[in-house]
Amino acid sequence: MERKKTSGAGRMILEKRQRSPLLPDFNLFSLIQRNPGTTAIGRSFCLASGLLYQLTALIKDGLNVREGGERVKLHFLGTAAAEGFPAMFCRCEHCMKARQAGGRDIRTRSSVIIDDILKVDFPPDTLHHVLRDGIDLGLVEDLFITHTHLDHLRAEDLAMRLPVYAHGLDHPLRIYGHDAAVRKCREAFGRPDASRIRLSRIVPFQTVDTGTAKVTALPANHDPDETCLLFFIEKDGKRLFYGHDTGLLPEETWAWLEQTTLDAVILDCTNGNLPFTGGHLNIEAVIGIRNRLRDKGVLAKDATVIATHFSHNIGLLYNDLTNIFDPEQILVAYDGMILNV
Ligand SMILES: O=c1ccn([C@@H]2O[C@@H]3COP(=O)(O)O[C@H]3[C@H]2O)c(=O)[nH]1
Structure with a gap:
């Protein structure tokens, strides 16, 4: 359309x-x-x-305007790990500070919308995102799910797109995910009318042509019990890598990425200055991945690298993170941040 x-x-x-x-x-x-x-x-x-x-x-x-080409809008709806920041029940020193600071130190569960029509993940904070940023979720045409963890797929809320709950929709929402994500959706809302929701199972290295973008699923290194996906998104001549949740990237993902160029790279920084765990990255790893992408010639001139998905356990506020990442020319995502790449 x-x-x-x-x-x-x-x-x-x-x-x-x-x-x-x-x-x-x-x-x-x-x-x-x-x-x-x-x-x-x-x-x-x-x-x-x-x-x-x-x-x-x-x-x-x-200052943000680049030469040539259509720009693609990246709207960061949430930038936290599963517990949010400040974490829901947490009374640690850092969560207390974040509660007091507000603004960019308030982080909700992670998701991004691209050009208002392509969304990655459907966290439990989605209604909050819609209300906070004045989003018309009815415009979204394609939803790609990375994995089924609670902070990435609140499948029950997708039923709010069905009759009685939603009116005035003029196209279906196409949802793509690996088998666990499809199963979670089916359990939540069954097999709805195709005019409202269409669900498709995708597998690693499959490319979906949505009509507005080409999206390739790439393997993540996150949960050994589930096939978790990262996404390479090509839209209006721009190429983006949606790189969380994941630990160090699998070599097969590297091999695929090294054949392309990227205008924007979104990376997992769950563990901040803490040692990185199997399923997530930290600051050192984010910088290491950026360096390898740069050294392999994958980053386009003026490519934007963005760190996101921060755990409250890192104890770093927005200003602490920018003090670390600014000298590296890596952007620190915050809730509501809009970038045009
Ligand atoms: O060794 C660990 C393991 C986990 N965690 C936190 O628990 C969260 C679980 O959901 P998540 O995978 O989105 O993010 C994780 C982190 O925020 C942590 O800080 N250190």
């Missing part, structure tokens, strides 16, 4: 201006209109401030 898209840089600037936490949307012009008593000096001040605000936003956003 054709969907109307605002093109390139204009779209990026619009979105970043609407959502930037540093530049809240504050319409000075409507303030003037609501206050007919405003003096000429006041009106001039407001107009000048408004113009300055618009200009600042354009300059800030302009």
Whole structure:
């Protein structure tokens, strides 16, 4: 189906201006209109401030504009490990600090939406994401599931796309996952009408052509009891690697990745400065993977590398993480972050 898209840089600037936490949307012009008593000096001040605000936003956003090609919007809905940050029941020093700090130190269970129509994972915080970021989930056409752990697939909530719970939908949601994910979905909502949900089992190295993107499932190194997937996503000429949850990448995944180029790489940083475990990475491993991708010529010029999926156990707040990752030119994801690559 054709969907109307605002093109390139204009779209990026619009979105970043609407959502930037540093530049809240504050319409000075409507303030003037609501206050007919405003003096000429006041009106001039407001107009000048408004113009300055618009200009600042354009300059800030302009810094992110790249040369050539359609941009792909990556919207990070959640950036935490299973327990969230602060963790639900946790009263440790770091969770207490995060509760107090708020903002970028509040992390929910991980998911990303690409160009508003392609989603990876369906965590239990999805309703919160929809409400927090004003997302129209009815637009999403394709949902790729990495694995069935509770923070990545809340299958029961997908039933909210069925009749009675959802109206006005004009296309089915196509869901793709390995066999455990398909089984979990079937147990949650059976075999619904294909106009609402279509479920497909995919296997490692299979490429799905959604019509808007080509998505290849790659093996993760996460849970020995389940085939967990990572995704290579090619959309509008951009190539992205969705690389969590995983420990050190399997060599067969490396072999596949080394045949391509990547414009954006999203990596698992669950363990922060702690030693990495079998199923997750830490800061050192994230930097190591970035270095290998760079050394093998996989990273495109100006490629963006992003660390995400942080556990509360690492005890690092957003500023601690940026202090570590900024010198490495690796971005630290936060909830609500929008990138145009
Ligand atoms: O050795 C360990 C094992 C686990 N954990 C935490 O438990 C979580 C389980 O879900 P998850 O796999 O999304 O993320 C994990 C981490 O946040 C940890 O910090 N250290």
